[in-house]
Amino acid sequence: MKLSCIGCGPGDPDLLTIKAVNRIKRADAIFTPTSKEGKPSIALAIAKKYIDESRTVITDLIFPMIKDKESLRLQWKTNSRIIADAVHSGKNSVYLTVGDPSLYSTWNYIHKELKENYNDINIEIIPGVPSFFAFAAQAKMSLVEGDQTLGIVPACYDLDKIKHTVASCDSIIFLKDGRYFDSVIEILSETGFSDNSNITIAQDVSIDKEILETKKLKDLRNTKNPAGKYFSIMVARKND
Numbered sequence: 001m002k003l004s005c006i007g008c009g010p011g012d013p014d015l016l017t018i019k020a021v022n023r024i025k026r027a028d029a030i031f032t033p034t035s036k037e038g039k040p041s042i043a044l045a046i047a048k049k050y051i052d053e054s055r056t057v058i059t060d061l062i063f064p065m066i067k068d069k070e071s072l073r074l075q076w077k078t079n080s081r082i083i084a085d086a087v088h089s090g091k092n093s094v095y096l097t098v099g100d101p102s103l104y105s106t107w108n109y110i111h112k113e114l115k116e117n118y119n120d121i122n123i124e125i126i127p128g129v130p131s132f133f134a135f136a137a138q139a140k141m142s143l144v145e146g147d148q149t150l151g152i153v154p155a156c157y158d159l160d161k162i163k164h165t166v167a168s169c170d171s172i173i174f175l176k177d178g179r180y181f182d183s184v185i186e187i188l189s190e191t192g193f194s195d196n197s198n199i200t201i202a203q204d205v206s207i208d209k210e211i212l213e214t215k216k217l218k219d220l221r222n223t224k225n226p227a228g229k230y231f232s233i234m235v236a237r238k239n240d
């Protein structure tokens with residue numbers, strides 16, 4: 001009884017691995033995360049062209065964007081039971097996720113539930129291109145060189161907590177929500193980034209209407225950052 005979790009990459013369907021495409025083509029059941037009933041799943045949109053809809057049943061699983069831990073846990077339990085039922089009924093099952101499954105992914109919650117409650121299921125994880133590597137490729141930049149250190153920070157949480165990472169790394173990747181980047185930009189100067197540090201911001205990397213801009217920190221401080229959506233990335237390089 002096997003379940004494959006597939007990292008679908010950042011958005012361009014050509015960035016899926018051959019192994020991922022082969023698993024998707026053979027799937028009887030595909031599970032895709034979405035935040036609300038009726039809202040199209042981004043992972044599904046990326047993988048869609050490889051799905052044989054005449055044989056594959058696609059099921060959206062809801063992962064609401066809420067902070068109440070108890071409601072979230074109940075939802076993860078429900079979602080993992082739905083997946084386990086399909087695997088137990090002999091269906092070749094696949095779970096799709098954006099980017100790579102190991103990075104801030106809904107898969108993490110499903111995986112924990114499956115290991116705890118359905119440990120007869122054989123799980124395979126197929127890596128995907130993480131959004132920030134696609135970002136670096138589009139921006140034609142290197143993230144770190146030589147002895148430099150790299151931090152990955154979700155921008156939408158406690159700013160005091162992220163100050164420590166920001167202070168101790170040479171390059172920082174900020175993920176999760178461009179709407180928080182203006183507050184992050186304010187703390188960069190306080191934590192060792194010079195006015196001339198290059199800050200690159202992108203939205204919808206490798207998807208239609210991609211936005212990608214590099215600006216000096218001093219210029220960004222007085223303007224609104226160009227990314228206003230959840231699907232945004234900002235990279236700050238201290239030593240440029």
Ligand SMILES: C[S@@+](CC[C@H](N)C(=O)[O-])C[C@H]1O[C@@H](n2cnc3c(N)ncnc32)[C@H](O)[C@@H]1O
Pocket residue numbers: 010011098099100101102103104105106129130131132174175176177202203204205206207230231232233
């Ligand atoms: C829940 S995390 C998932 C990360 C994903 N597992 C990965 O490997 O990149 C969602 C965040 O990833 C980033 N992201 C994923 N795909 C992106 C894209 N195509 N363009 C810009 N940001 C993206 C954004 O920062 C977004 O808020």
